[in-house]
Amino acid sequence: MSRNGGRDGMDAYDEDPRGPQGPDGSAGTRLPDTPPGSAPPPDAAAASAPAPAPAPRTGVAALSPRYQIGAALALAVVAVAACVHLLMVFLSLAPANTVTKQHGKAIEEWVYPEFEQNWKLFAPNPLQQNIAVQVRAEVRMRDGGLRTTGWTDLSAQDGAAIDGNLAPSHTQQNLLRRAWDFFTATHGTDNRPVGMRGSLSEQYLRRIVVMRLYRDDPTSREGVIQRVQVRSSTTNVQPPPWSRERVSDKPVYRLLPWWSLTSDEAAGGVR
Numbered sequence: 001m002s003r004n005g006g007r008d009g010m011d012a013y014d015e016d017p018r019g020p021q022g023p024d025g026s027a028g029t030r031l032p033d034t035p036p037g038s039a040p041p042p043d044a045a046a047a048s049a050p051a052p053a054p055a056p057r058t059g060v061a062a063l064s065p066r067y068q069i070g071a072a073l074a075l076a077v078v079a080v081a082a083c084v085h086l087l088m089v090f091l092s093l094a095p096a097n098t099v100t101k102q103h104g105k106a107i108e109e110w111v112y113p114e115f116e117q118n119w120k121l122f123a124p125n126p127l128q129q130n131i132a133v134q135v136r137a138e139v140r141m142r143d144g145g146l147r148t149t150g151w152t153d154l155s156a157q158d159g160a161a162i163d164g165n166l167a168p169s170h171t172q173q174n175l176l177r178r179a180w181d182f183f184t185a186t187h188g189t190d191n192r193p194v195g196m197r198g199s200l201s202e203q204y205l206r207r208i209v210v211m212r213l214y215r216d217d218p219t220s221r222e223g224v225i226q227r228v229q230v231r232s233s234t235t236n237v238q239p240p241p242w243s244r245e246r247v248s249d250k251p252v253y254r255l256l257p258w259w260s261l262t263s264d265e266a267a268g269g270v271r
Contacts, residue, residue, distance in 0.1 A: 085110075085115070088107055088110045088111055088115075089111060089115060089117065091103075091107050092107050092108070092111040092117070093117055113178075128236065128237045129234050129235065129236055129237060130234070130235045130236075130237060131155070131177075131180070131232055131233070131234050132153055132154075132155035132156060132232065132233040132234075132235075133153075133154050133155050133176055133177075133179075133180050133209075133230065133231075133232055134151045134152060134153050134154065134155075134230070134231050134232070134233060135151070135152055135154060135209040135212070135213065135228055135229065135230050135231075136148060136149050136150060136151050136152065136228070136229050137149045137210075137213050137217070137219075137220055137225045137226075137227065137228045137229075138225070138226045138227040138228075138258070139219055139220055139222075139223040139224065139225050139226065140223050140224050140225075140226050141222060141223040142222065142223060146226070147219060147223070149213075149217060149219045149220065151231070152212075152213065152216070152217055153233075154176055154209065154212055155176060155177075157212075157216065158172050158173070158176060175208065176208060176212075179201075179204055179205045179208050180205065180232065182197075182201045182204060182205070183201045183202065183204075183205050185201075186198040186200075186201045187201070191254075191256055191257065202259065205230065206228060206230075206259050206261070206265070207265060209228055209230055210225055210228060210261060210265050213225060213228070224266050224267070225261055225265075225266055226260065226261060226266060227258045227259060227260050227261065228258070228259050228261065229255070229256060229257070229258045229259070230256045230259075231253050231254060231255045231256060232253065232254045233251040233252070233253055234251060234252045234253075234254070235249065235250075235251045235252075236248060236249065
């Protein structure tokens with residue numbers, strides 16, 4: 001091999017881009033090109049990226065200042081009303097004290113009858129009787145004759161509607177029961193009214209039973225009810241099998257007199 005040829009080979013090796021490169025980029029070497037698709041320097045990428053959009057406001061913060069003030073006032077009113085309601089219910093259940101003696105009338109008007117609490121279940125002597133309200137009617141049929149229906153157990157109908165119902169209505173649970181409690185509280189054992197609310201309790205109970213008869217009794221729907229008679233059937237709750245206590249299982253009836261209906265009740269005005 002000639003000497004010149006060896007030199008030429010060395011020069012070719014120095015110019016090879018794949019050869020080693022000096023730190024100062026000496027002559028005869030090539031600096032590497034930036035590979036296509038490579039990321040720019042971090043500082044440059046951060047400067048060119050757009051600023052993130054602010055997160056959208058939600059809830060009350062998304063409202064205009066005027067509506068924010070209105071929402072705050074509404075929440076304050078609701079909070080005050082809830083506190084007043086809880087205080088009134090607490091005072092109605094609390095033992096007699098100075099506040100209840102001075103403001104007892106206002107507390108009763110707030111609580112009764114919509115927010116009444118019944119604690120008989122937790123009393124020392126809880127209720128141990130089942131009371132059913134039953135009714136029968138005297139109906140004038142289309143041919144002019146009078147027919148007396150059999151006894152309809154309205155309480156049993158309410159019980160059947162509640163049984164298995166996860167969300168029974170307030171009327172199914174309490175309307176008839178409270179009407180009977182109202183009647184017994186304003187009448188003596190002789191079924192005569194005691195006090196000024198006696199006639200009101202009779203009218204209230206009568207309208208409920210007439211409405212129920214027109215809705216559920218086939219005979220009443222075919223004619224016009226003239227009179228109704230209500231009775232209660234009271235049966236003792238039997239003690240558990242392991243108890244030695246023995247009570248009668250026979251029902252005790254309280255029979256009320258026949259009540260004549262007013263014209264609007266007879267015409268179905270309470271349906």
